[in-house]
Amino acid sequence: MQHFVLEQALNYLIDQGNADLSALNGKTLYFALEDLPINVNFVCTNDRIFVTTDTSAGADVDIKLKSSVFLALFQGEDLTELLRQDKIVIHGDVKTAQLLVDLLQQIDIDFEEVLSKYTGDIVAHQIGKLAKSFKASDNPLEALKDELTTLLIAPTKSKLFKNKDA
Amino acid sequence: MNKTTHFGFKDVATDDKQSLVRGVFDSVASKYDLMNDVLSFGAHRLWKRYTIASSNVKAGDKVLDIAGGTGDLAIEFRKKVGDAGQVVLSDINAAMLDEGRKNLINNGIFGVEFVQLNAQQIPFADNTFDCVSIAFGLRNVTDKDQALKEMHRILKPGGCLLILEFSKTDSEFLKKFYDFYSFSVMPKLGGMIADDEESYQYLAESIRKHPDQETLKSMVLDAGFGFCEYHNLSGGIVALHKGIKV
Structure with missing residues (x-):
């Protein structure tokens, strides 16, 4: 159920925040929150994100982080700095991870x-x-x-x- | 030797199943919504609401609802896609489509297209739709693998398939209650309300013959979908499978 909520929230924010998902179209990102039971794939396709627990297919990049770090990314925290501080672990295509961070930071929404x-x-x-x-x-x-x-x-x-x- | 398939618990010639299923739905079409409300205690509305919420459909999308019958899903999809989008309500059964047309008009919903089609040969071009849904319809399809391949073909890359269908519960208590309810109560209610006990006996039997959650997931992946997951609803009595074409 958590991933259903995450999918709804992400797509709502992308929609309301007028964020451009096109650079991520066709990419799959494995995403794990270390302090919450969330291990999912973000399938970015057709200008939306599907959050799926089916992680059998390979992802372009694996991202592991804590929920507080995920929230920090929304607020403009620099990915390189977080990587340097070992607050986020990335395996695979770092450029794709940066695209996701860019997307999150494009979301300009007054909660x-x-x-x-x-x-x-x-x-x-x-x-x-x-x-x-x-x-x-x-x-x-x-x-x-x-x-x-x-x-x-x-x-x-x-x-x-x-x-x-x- | 003639090929056979199941029709409920009976074995019938493969070529005959389609017309037998048509007979069932011709018979129950006019009372279909009422029976769904009575038999599921209204829960089918919640299951369908969850399906719509899971679809990720947005304004401007093209959606095909297969075996859409009385149009519950099509009504909600139409609200989501707006005037810029397209919703096609389809069913193999003309009587069900007629009920759907009436239902949409009664709900003030216009702009939905109606197509009578067989899910095994869908008359749309490749890569047409953003979303294809089939709610409580797949178990009636004779060649499910072929139908899933067709659904994959007509979806755009990145398109989403939603299959809402009766499934298998792991709970022993629910299983016992559900078996008693399905075989002893449902057909009787069908006889009383829709004057058709036999069709509701078929409904109960066809649910038992439908593949379980994991088997259906494998079938979806075998049809070419890149991802597939399912969510059990009401303890697994119903499951929503969601496939993504990559």
Whole structure:
């Protein structure tokens, strides 16, 4: 189910962000997130990305990274720098990996704006604020788990209520 | 010696299966949607919704829905592809296509083309469609391998095949319930609502004769698709196979 969500999200972002996928057409990228159960092939074809768990066919490039590094790529982090810091492992055609990074960085989308269509402005803003604080963390997933736990056990201590405490 | 194939649990001459299947669908066409809702407790709408969401179809795409019957998928595809795209609703059975035409008009959907065709000989040029779908239709096709090759042929490179079909569940509890429901309840409901117990007996039998998830995946790959994966829905009672032509 994770790859279904990933496929929907990527294609939605490419569509809404007016990103150009043509340079990646015909390429297959094996993509593994080390901290999440996601090992998939990105099949870039016909101006869209299919995310498939069928990894039996060979890929042009293998990319392994953590989810926080994946999010960093969206925010314009330099691939070469991440490679130098061993935060991302690439086997195969590095040019294809760079094309994917270029694509992710082309996506210019205001997540709060998109979210506000479904949740309203206030909730979208609060979630955006929360997301920014997680992004600043070294381990966003752990930070998210901690925050959810706080929210369930002691909601007034949650970051969502921080301003109200002050 | 005549070649034979299965029609439910019966062996019939290969050449006869098509007309026997046509007879089943001629008989149930007018009550098809109602029966689907009753027999699946409405779940078929969720399975189809998931299929549409998985299609990756976008504005301007060309889509062929094979064995599209009453047009559930075609309606949603038409909304996705918009006026710049093209949706073809096809079925081997004229009575089902008529029901589809009525259903689309009742839903205010226009601009869908209707074609009566046999999935084993699809009358479209190579590399025509961005997406081909077949929902609850493949098990009725006599030569499934040939039909899959045809679907591969008419898809553009990068095109997507979606096969939504009854499949096999691994859950012992579900299996027992499903067997009882399929063979003891479904035909009776078919008799009561559609006045056709025999056709719904065939439906239950044909599901058991259909290839399981892994076998169908191999068949899709053998037909030439570069990738194929499947997702079990409702515990594997239904599976969605998705093939990508590379």
